[in-house]
Amino acid sequence: MRGETAGAAQRPIRLVLADDEVMLRRGLRVLLEQGGRIRVVAEAGNGEELLAAVRGHRPDVVLVDVQMPSKDGLSALRDLRAMAAPPIAAVLTTFDLDDYVAEALRLGANGFLLKDADPAVLVRAVIDLAAGGAVLDPRITARLLPRFRNLGDSADEVRLVRTLSARERQVLFLLADGRSNADIGDRLGLTEATVKSYVSTVLGKLGAENRVQAALIAQRVSGCGDGESW
Structure with a gap:
């Protein structure tokens, strides 16, 4: 095997x-x-x-x-x-x-x-x-x-990101760095299948159709400057 x-x-x-x-x-x-x-x-x-x-x-x-x-x-x-x-x-x-x-x-x-x-x-x-x-x-x-900073409501995106669990936020921001499922799994000590499940959940909660859209949401939210550590 x-x-x-x-x-x-x-x-x-x-x-x-x-x-x-x-x-x-x-x-x-x-x-x-x-x-x-x-x-x-x-x-x-x-x-x-x-x-x-x-x-x-x-x-x-x-x-x-x-x-x-x-x-x-x-x-x-x-x-x-x-x-x-x-x-x-x-x-x-x-x-x-x-x-x-x-x-x-x-x-x-x-x-x-x-x-x-x-x-x-x-x-x-x-x-x-x-x-x-x-x-x-x-x-x-x-x-x-x-050009994408003004797509959608940044306050709404912040609210959506805050609905994520701590682990889901970790996955989101590693995803935003362009890391693959395998890389994220290595970083967080998770199996690739588990990461894939997390990514699917994150996309659903954010209303994003794919990883790139989720990454841009993460980058916009991280630049909001409200002082909260994501």
């Missing part, structure tokens, strides 16, 4: 890359597959190809550009969201596409990565996404937070 578990844990993460720039896709594929942790099972040049690849290959994670011909990344995210068992989706973006990133967040994207990120950062991001983490490039977070 131990050997079977270890073997399952070592199964490569199945990834689909969607970007209309062929050379970028090929370069990313080479970088991501180094080390054997990730296997790119398909590439897509537009949203239609992405959806077909997901149906045909059932990947764990999808990296999708927002600007693609025929069917763009946002339209593809809407369709992915409607699937019975959608893969984890992260957006590949550039600094000048903040509006697209904001919409992708509303559509439930679990990660936001910049195309010029260090290769090691991209590899780590895919691994964390597959393990149940939320991935926010710090440069994107810095640009997004000002």
Whole structure:
């Protein structure tokens, strides 16, 4: 049993890359597959190809550009969201596409990565996404937070966070740091399954659709400055 578990844990993460720039896709594929942790099972040049690849290959994670011909990344995210068992989706973006990133967040994207990120950062991001983490490039977070600070009622969000138990708040703020379920479990001495249950409860109590939305709520609340230690 131990050997079977270890073997399952070592199964490569199945990834689909969607970007209309062929050379970028090929370069990313080479970088991501180094080390054997990730296997790119398909590439897509537009949203239609992405959806077909997901149906045909059932990947764990999808990296999708927002600007693609025929069917763009946002339209593809809407369709992915409607699937019975959608893969984890992260957006590949550039600094000048903040509006697209904001919409992708509303559509439930679990990660936001910049195309010029260090290769090691991209590899780590895919691994964390597959393990149940939320991935926010710090440069994107810095640009997004000002525009999202006024989304919703901060006083209401503070009230919601205060409804969380002490352990649930710990999970929330570790989640907001971009930690995966496994990392949170190691930090708090919990099993990964227990962390997953806590995360589900936290999302429900906060009314957040995914980890990224919960992370932004946590970051807004931590900046409220009411003097209370969370």
